[in-house]
Amino acid sequence: MSSTPDVRPRSTDVVVREAHATFDRVRLDPPFVISGRSLTSYTLAEVEVVVSDRAGRTATGRGHSVLSVPWAWPSATLDPNVRDAVMRSCVAAFASRAEGLGPADPIQIWRQLEAARTAVVAAVDGAGELPGLAAALALGAVDNAVHDAWSRAAGRPAFSMYHEEFLAEDLGWLDPALRGRYPGDFHGEPRRQLPVQHVVGVGDPLESGDRSTAGDPSRAGGEPSLRDWLRAEGIRHLKVKVGGLDPLEDAARIARVAAVAQSEVGEYTLAVDPNEGYPDAATTVLLAVELRRTAPWAAARLGYVEQPTPRALVPGRDAFSGVGVPVVIDEGYSDPGRLARLRADGWSGVVIKASKGQSSALVTHAYARAHDLFVTVQDLTCVAGAFAHSARLVTGLPLSSPHLEYNSRQYAPAGNRALGASHPALTRVAAGAVRHPLLDRPGLTQV
Numbered sequence: 001m002s003s004t005p006d007v008r009p010r011s012t013d014v015v016v017r018e019a020h021a022t023f024d025r026v027r028l029d030p031p032f033v034i035s036g037r038s039l040t041s042y043t044l045a046e047v048e049v050v051v052s053d054r055a056g057r058t059a060t061g062r063g064h065s066v067l068s069v070p071w072a073w074p075s076a077t078l079d080p081n082v083r084d085a086v087m088r089s090c091v092a093a094f095a096s097r098a099e100g101l102g103p104a105d106p107i108q109i110w111r112q113l114e115a116a117r118t119a120v121v122a123a124v125d126g127a128g129e130l131p132g133l134a135a136a137l138a139l140g141a142v143d144n145a146v147h148d149a150w151s152r153a154a155g156r157p158a159f160s161m162y163h164e165e166f167l168a169e170d171l172g173w174l175d176p177a178l179r180g181r182y183p184g185d186f187h188g189e190p191r192r193q194l195p196v197q198h199v200v201g202v203g204d205p206l207e208s209g210d211r212s213t214a215g216d217p218s219r220a221g222g223e224p225s226l227r228d229w230l231r232a233e234g235i236r237h238l239k240v241k242v243g244g245l246d247p248l249e250d251a252a253r254i255a256r257v258a259a260v261a262q263s264e265v266g267e268y269t270l271a272v273d274p275n276e277g278y279p280d281a282a283t284t285v286l287l288a289v290e291l292r293r294t295a296p297w298a299a300a301r302l303g304y305v306e307q308p309t310p311r312a313l314v315p316g317r318d319a320f321s322g323v324g325v326p327v328v329i330d331e332g333y334s335d336p337g338r339l340a341r342l343r344a345d346g347w348s349g350v351v352i353k354a355s356k357g358q359s360s361a362l363v364t365h366a367y368a369r370a371h372d373l374f375v376t377v378q379d380l381t382c383v384a385g386a387f388a389h390s391a392r393l394v395t396g397l398p399l400s401s402p403h404l405e406y407n408s409r410q411y412a413p414a415g416n417r418a419l420g421a422s423h424p425a426l427t428r429v430a431a432g433a434v435r436h437p438l439l440d441r442p443g444l445t446q447v
Helices: 080-098 106-115 117-122 132-154 217-222 226-233 247-264 281-294 336-345 358-370 384-396 413-422
Strands: 014-034 037-053 058-067 193-200 237-241 269-273 302-306 327-329 349-352 374-377 433-435
Touching (some): 014 058, 014 132, 037 132, 037 384, 058 080, 058 132, 080 106, 080 117, 080 132, 106 117, 106 358, 132 358, 193 384, 226 247, 247 269, 247 281, 281 302, 336 358, 349 358, 358 374, 374 384, 384 413
Parallel strands (some): 193 237, 237 269, 269 302, 302 327, 327 349, 349 374
Antiparallel strands (some): 014 037, 037 058, 193 433
16 A cells, blocks of 8 residues: 655644543353354453544544454464454554644544554564554554544544545545545444344254254254244344354255245345365355255345355355356455455455544445445444444445344344443344434534
């Protein structure tokens, strides 16, 4: 990513005066199987920053990130608690590094922190094996807090500020084709009504009392089935997690999910997420071919496939062409500098996650829209402020698939109780959707 000399100071540029990190443990019940591991809890990081801008205004902002250890930092040797502790330390280290940065806009401050990523991580005990994805989550909480504080100091919603009036640089540093363009140029009229995407986990029962489809039969008795969820909430967007061990079995599982949706709600869409389970692109193609052969009516509902192969694998151009739908990168994406290579590497799109940071989300979305890449927002079972942030991204960004993934209501419902008490329409699904309040107030989430 090249830099541009055309930097124009703005009165809203901020200096980070203070930055502090705190952490909370979020319990999942039932556990959520992801990346081949059963996730029973995760750390929610919250960073609070105090900023002042060139006009002398001060404000406090908060940002969140889900520190999902098995997703961001899989390891066969390091204990999960050790990895979690290292990621917490990295959040604190990025917060400390942010102090004194500026005056600048949040994207400029994020770029400075990105440039210092290697040095920041190297100074953290035990972080020698920390992957880039884990570092992105650690930085994300800090970045989100700076965006929140910047907009609060200006007295405006953050999403009203991603234009030339408030940003000192255009996106030419990311891509010469984006010179003269700003993230807000790719935003649309905010949507209040957000269709919800329901996750069908690897072990989730499809029918009431269906023990045969549950990864742990002891769980299935009192757990709502897919049909229960669809009947209660009218959801029409499903993401099916598959085991990734046998593409033929996975195709059969997808077909069973589709049959339940077809009988319960009629109109629906499917996405498939093997969470890196397939060893290569050819196995992913085999899944798609098998689904078209055995359940063409289900295959016709398939909208995209998410990160089917290992994050370190570069499939190669056209490797997924036989899949027939976009195949998007998720775990393998943590550096916007990689965007220019996505198609050459074999990917037709990219996943945005709020926990990777607002700046990353904005520049990734702008690049994807400018270059006709498939782009969607997904979450990490996020709760509270992290969920509100994910919802605000979906509200403001024109996406290839405009749903809001909302699986915390399935696996961590207690985490949204406080948010639900003040904004019930944002947390309670009705007719397949939630409703964002879009309050006319400064800040990142507008809740």
